[in-house]
Amino acid sequence: MPELRRDPIIGRWxxxxxxxxxxxxxxxxxxxxxxxxxxxxxxxxxxxxxxEVLAYGRPTHNPNGPDWQLRVVPNKFPALVIEGELDKRGExxxxxxxxxxxHEVIVETPNHHExxxxxxxxxxxxxxxxxxxxxxxxxxxxxxxxxxxxxxxxKAAGASLEHSHSQLIALPIxxxxxxxxxxxxLRYYDYKERCVFCDIIRQERSQDIRLVDENDDFxxxxxxxxxxxxxxxxxxxxxxxxxxxxxxxxxxxxxxxFSSTMKKLDKILPRVPYNFMLHTAPLRDxxxxxxxxxxxxxxxxxxxxxxxxxxxFHINTVPPExxxxxxxxx
Amino acid sequence: MPELRRDPIIGRWxxxxxxxxxxxxxxxxxxxxxxxxxxxxxxxxxxxxxxEVLAYGRPTHNPNGPDWQLRVVPNKFPALVIEGELDKRGExxxxxxxxxxxHEVIVETPNHHExxxxxxxxxxxxxxxxxxxxxxxxxxxxxxxxxxxxxxxxKAAGASLEHSHSQLIALPIxxxxxxxxxxxxLRYYDYKERCVFCDIIRQERSQDIRLVDENDDFxxxxxxxxxxxxxxxxxxxxxxxxxxxxxxxxxxxxxxxFSSTMKKLDKILPRVPYNFMLHTAPLRDxxxxxxxxxxxxxxxxxxxxxxxxxxxFHINTVPPExxxxxxxxx
Numbered sequence: 300m301p302e303l304r305r306d307p308i309i310g311r312w313x314x315x316x317x318x319x320x321x322x323x324x325x326x327x328x329x330x331x332x333x334x335x336x337x338x339x340x341x342x343x344x345x346x347x348x349x350x351e352v353l354a355y356g357r358p359t360h361n362p363n364g365p366d367w368q369l370r371v372v373p374n375k376f377p378a379l380v381i382e383g384e385l386d387k388r389g390e391x392x393x394x395x396x397x398x399x400x401x402h403e404v405i406v407e408t409p410n411h412h413e414x415x416x417x418x419x420x421x422x423x424x425x426x427x428x429x430x431x432x433x434x435x436x437x438x439x440x441x442x443x444x445x446x447x448x449x450x451x452x453x454k455a456a457g458a459s460l461e462h463s464h465s466q467l468i469a470l471p472i473x474x475x476x477x478x479x480x481x482x483x484x485l486r487y488y489d490y491k492e493r494c495v496f497c498d499i500i501r502q503e504r505s506q507d508i509r510l511v512d513e514n515d516d517f518x519x520x521x522x523x524x525x526x527x528x529x530x531x532x533x534x535x536x537x538x539x540x541x542x543x544x545x546x547x548x549x550x551x552x553x554x555x556x557f558s559s560t561m562k563k564l565d566k567i568l569p570r571v572p573y574n575f576m577l578h579t580a581p582l583r584d585x586x587x588x589x590x591x592x593x594x595x596x597x598x599x600x601x602x603x604x605x606x607x608x609x610x611x612f613h614i615n616t617v618p619p620e621x622x623x624x625x626x627x628x629x
Numbered sequence: 630m631p632e633l634r635r636d637p638i639i640g641r642w643x644x645x646x647x648x649x650x651x652x653x654x655x656x657x658x659x660x661x662x663x664x665x666x667x668x669x670x671x672x673x674x675x676x677x678x679x680x681e682v683l684a685y686g687r688p689t690h691n692p693n694g695p696d697w698q699l700r701v702v703p704n705k706f707p708a709l710v711i712e713g714e715l716d717k718r719g720e721x722x723x724x725x726x727x728x729x730x731x732h733e734v735i736v737e738t739p740n741h742h743e744x745x746x747x748x749x750x751x752x753x754x755x756x757x758x759x760x761x762x763x764x765x766x767x768x769x770x771x772x773x774x775x776x777x778x779x780x781x782x783x784k785a786a787g788a789s790l791e792h793s794h795s796q797l798i799a800l801p802i803x804x805x806x807x808x809x810x811x812x813x814x815l816r817y818y819d820y821k822e823r824c825v826f827c828d829i830i831r832q833e834r835s836q837d838i839r840l841v842d843e844n845d846d847f848x849x850x851x852x853x854x855x856x857x858x859x860x861x862x863x864x865x866x867x868x869x870x871x872x873x874x875x876x877x878x879x880x881x882x883x884x885x886x887f888s889s890t891m892k893k894l895d896k897i898l899p900r901v902p903y904n905f906m907l908h909t910a911p912l913r914d915x916x917x918x919x920x921x922x923x924x925x926x927x928x929x930x931x932x933x934x935x936x937x938x939x940x941x942f943h944i945n946t947v948p949p950e951x952x953x954x955x956x957x958x959x
Contacts, residue, residue: 449934
């Protein structure tokens, strides 16, 4: 019998319908052709991107030269632009404002052929340090209310470049999904005086049926009501509302667990396209008792179709308990 | 300069970033290979589907025989099942219930090679009549709170069968997106004492920059804050909260406008994969002053990626004014 499950944070329902798994395996990973050709993110091609806003590991003072370990550049085709005023205004019953924001690309490695799952832990720690450094820097611009960091891997998951990279977008408003999370977390906190994510971690560690991986500081679980097969969340075990509150040791521990998590995914579904998204407290909130930052990893193995568009429901053919057990054993 | 636009109903923001249109045309329609092979929806194969729950046009009393004009059958791989109790229960901090519901397939035509955009208007009117008849019938089951009708056309939009069909799913709860719409509409009504959709229709007819098509009873617009390029909404001009309130003449007029709308889309983007979703009032509400049924058409020309998953925002490279002008002229 299929099951309807509700996410305890924002109240999103999903249908866990493993019976539909009888259909030809929904999550066969289609091989993506390597495009080859010119890569603007490779060393030696620095002049083809906008001037960098951050670089690690460059030995000499030679901005935009080729000797770097990690590089952050503005997106050449930004969804939002950095110059200008918001100019909030109406058009009859409608509301709009200028698309002010920042859109940057984090080039995670100089090596074109090295996917994130193959990065050495030290290099992955640099990636997370870059997220932190860029958020701190951009937060000084008071027009921005939220910064979303995300990664699209594989064409099916929206990546237009092969070279391993993630992106960040600074937004002049707190996005709907984050606001719903914040509202849900606050409702729970008002009722229980506890963080809902801390309670989730407690229950997942004690039940041990959706736990994928953990170390002293971090934990990876398949969430109770996952939108997609093999969806995973990585959370700090100790309450922390902001990603930028992490020190270097925590960044390293995160990289360790994240690397091991992504290797597990890659073993089960080799080179599966995926998205991951950092959820952290809005820029203008400091330490929130009710919110808990985390990273959501969504393998791209199903299609958002009419039912999902029309309802906000998701149909998932792999129960998270089954996904966790497969991933844990890998 | 990109623009941030807010949907006046549920407050969803989208980024209209036509500058990104400089990227290689995002909405090239990839040719989908015809799969061929056995089709369970074709006449003569009635025994391969579960027994039908509705058929039109069959001359003799011969259930599940081959002489039909339109047929509705339970989905062979249902996301929800019809037998059983909801049995709402907890698992620690989590909530779940049994996946009780109905999942049916509306076979829109006996002709395997006839897409919806090519259906004669009379046949399309039958399709809409089938939606109405099935909603009325299923609504008698008091376990159901909402029925979503939708269509997935093309593999990229989630269709697993080529033969033209739509689907309906009866749900034991009102889905999140519909609830958000209802809440937004009620907020607007409380403030203005007018239906927000009626106001949208009024503004769109007077501005005439996002209007695609209309007849005496219905109107097609590109919404102000569309999630996808060439998104369109079809609405009844006179206030009506429930799809099932339509009489035969209205069903025919809807079919006329819908057919002409889909032909326009097909002309601009031949055989583009798409989803459409019927939004109507929940089953247990009768005539709502604040809600207005409509159909949302979403061509599948972009990818839901990390940014959309993480924020609920959408980035759209084609302003609706441009889309409407192209569609209108086609």
